[in-house]
Amino acid sequence: MISVPDRTPLAKIPLNRLAIIALIIGIGTGLFVAALKLSTIWVERVVYGADHLHNQNQIAQTSPLRLAITLVILGFVSSWAWFFVHRPSRRSSHGPASKAENGDQNGDQASPTEVSVVGAMRGEKMPFYRTVVSAFLQSITVAAGAPVGAENAPRIAGSWVAEKFSSSLQLDLEAKRILVAAAAGAGLGASFHLPLAGVLFTLEVLLAEATTRAVVISIITTAAAVATTGYFVDTPDVYNAVSLTESPGIMLAAPIVGAIAGLGGHWFSRAANKAAAAAPKGSKILWQMPLGFAGIAAVAYLYPTSVANPRWVADTMLSGGLVFSVIILLLVLRTVLFLVAFRVGMVGGNLIPAFALGALVGGGVGKLLEPLTGVPVAAFALLGAAAFLAATMAAPLFGLIAAVEFTDMEPQGYLSIFVAVAAAIIVVRLWLVITQGKQAIPVTYASWTGELK
Structure with a gap:
């Protein structure tokens, strides 16, 4: 001090x-x-x-x-x-x-x-x-x-x-x-x-x-x-508004997608932490970053959507606009490219990428459960985005309020978002207790941006 x-x-x-x-x-x-x-x-x-x-x-x-x-x-x-x-x-x-x-x-x-x-x-x-x-x-x-x-x-x-x-x-x-x-x-x-x-x-x-x-x-x-x-500077348009209610179907879907997206967000943050910790030191960055971006470029050449603006990805999911196979492919590719970028020394944040990945996770779950619950895929995507972001940044209030402000959510949708985020944090806590004996969720959002040094 x-x-x-x-x-x-x-x-x-x-x-x-x-x-x-x-x-x-x-x-x-x-x-x-x-x-x-x-x-x-x-x-x-x-x-x-x-x-x-x-x-x-x-x-x-x-x-x-x-x-x-x-x-x-x-x-x-x-x-x-x-x-x-x-x-x-x-x-x-x-x-x-x-x-x-x-x-x-x-x-x-x-x-x-x-x-x-x-x-x-x-x-x-x-x-x-x-x-x-x-x-x-x-x-x-x-x-x-x-x-x-x-x-x-x-x-x-x-x-x-x-x-x-x-x-x-x-x-x-x-x-x-x-x-x-x-x-x-x-x-x-x-x-x-x-x-x-x-x-x-x-x-x-x-x-x-x-x-x-x-x-x-x-x-x-x-x-x-x-x-x-x-x-x-003009304010960009918010994401597509998603109608969430307190119907039995949505209230059932919220803890399910929240738990799955929460674990996904936690594992994503741990992987990002490890990638940043292994980032090149000194002059090594001069060959590792060009090499890593050559790989990113190759993927982008074959599948340009893998590097599309994450705002577009999330917004597309909030309108239910992707098929299941594309959701899975985008989820894998965008996660890998994000981790590669940090591994080779790129510096940045994770808010919008995490929100987009959470929307993909939630949308993927929605594609499977929509016939059983009657809940639109877009609702699953929003619940997943909030839960994934909250778990990634270890900040439940921030995650759910960011989702609310991003989409100009109506008040009747608050409860389901609260349930999804609460499920995410509780499941992550249980996972840590079972696997590591830890009682608290670590603040991981800043581990790979250097803010916890």
Whole structure:
């Protein structure tokens, strides 16, 4: 823990002053996220001639050959970009510095720890170059076709704004911890226009507390960030609305698909954790990432839908639009490509990919059980998406609220979503008790983004 002398303790800072600080940080976060989103849109238009605001599957008009060549080039260019971002800082020879600043002193890849959200919450300084370049690099690579999620970039963007601003005001470590966490959640909320989910991400995942100060600061920061980003960048359409009710069929389907998707999400998170842990160190990334993306390109050439925007995949499942064989093929291919990308050193998130995989799992279960339950496949897909996401991120409240906000769900559908997510978490807990003797579900969402270092 870093000692910070002569700074005002959080308990002595008036809540109204903290609210003003949170508002300023939220606006700064919103501006940073807007810049990230605009860069994403620009890259999508340059590379594919379409962007996700107007076409959920922006690669639809791209030939398989061009798509494959694009991914090969992306792997080569990204390998050099991440190599330079992860290089140990030369400033380490001039005095002590945190590991987050300098990286591994043995020359190993620093991974994303140099821009860690949790590291900033602990008082570590987030370097300007590494943080800004990493955030934009993540957004650009995902826009160009990397099969990973883009939500890690806005999280570190928000945490960087909060860390710098709170340090300039010489706030104590506890105040900085809450402000950094609130800004990280605000960045996520602003990126996807999920204000409530952004607040819950802060409280449930990062802070694991719900004090009055934490709640107020999180709400103000997220509201300011979402509003600011929305002013500069159009909000993409939400997913297809799915009609959920409290009918016996849906209430029976909810725990079944929740349990299956929950286990799937847990196993997916463990596999992603292992893939990231085995990511190349140092100069190894210069050949492993191009090689891995050559493999991704080969799969994309043969089956372009395997690298289609996960928003399109989820939205298609929420309209029940895929046959069972295609669901299984997409589920396998997209999971493998996601893991390969992390294994070869790509940095990103998992929110939208996990939501899409959960929709595929739920839709697959629905194809089998629809004749017995009378519940539409789209309902199974939504229940599966919420349960899978909640288990993947070990955040049940965040998972279910994200599903609600993504689809503009009507209140009569809340209960079935609650049941599905509860079933997912309970089954995962039982699985861990049986197989490992563990009583608690580990927070795994950040294991492969470097936020638990």
